[in-house]
Amino acid sequence: MALGRIAHYAADVILVSTILAGIRRSSGFTVETNVISDPTIRSVAERFLGVGETIFDMAQASAINSDYFRKDSRR
Numbered sequence: 001m002a003l004g005r006i007a008h009y010a011a012d013v014i015l016v017s018t019i020l021a022g023i024r025r026s027s028g029f030t031v032e033t034n035v036i037s038d039p040t041i042r043s044v045a046e047r048f049l050g051v052g053e054t055i056f057d058m059a060q061a062s063a064i065n066s067d068y069f070r071k072d073s074r075r
Contacts, residue, residue, distance in 0.1 A: 017052030018059070025056065 024030045031049060036042040063069040 013048070014051060014055060017048050018055045019052070020049060021052035021056040 020031060031045070033042050033045050036045060
């Protein structure tokens with residue numbers, strides 16, 4: 001029971017991080033980690049955002065190499 005709950009929370013954290021990476025890529029808005037005064041918490045936040053960037057890159061690469069996606073010609 002507890003292991004399932006931990007896995008669920010971990011998946012939620014990864015999804016939130018990936019959404020933040022997508023927002024940064026599409027709009028340019030990003031989380032300002034420089035305002036976090038504690039270096040340990042700042043490091044955790046930067047690592048959290050880095051995981052989202054990695055997952056977003058993997059999803060983007062999968063979409064590029066897939067036959068199910070095509071690039072929109074209007075952009």
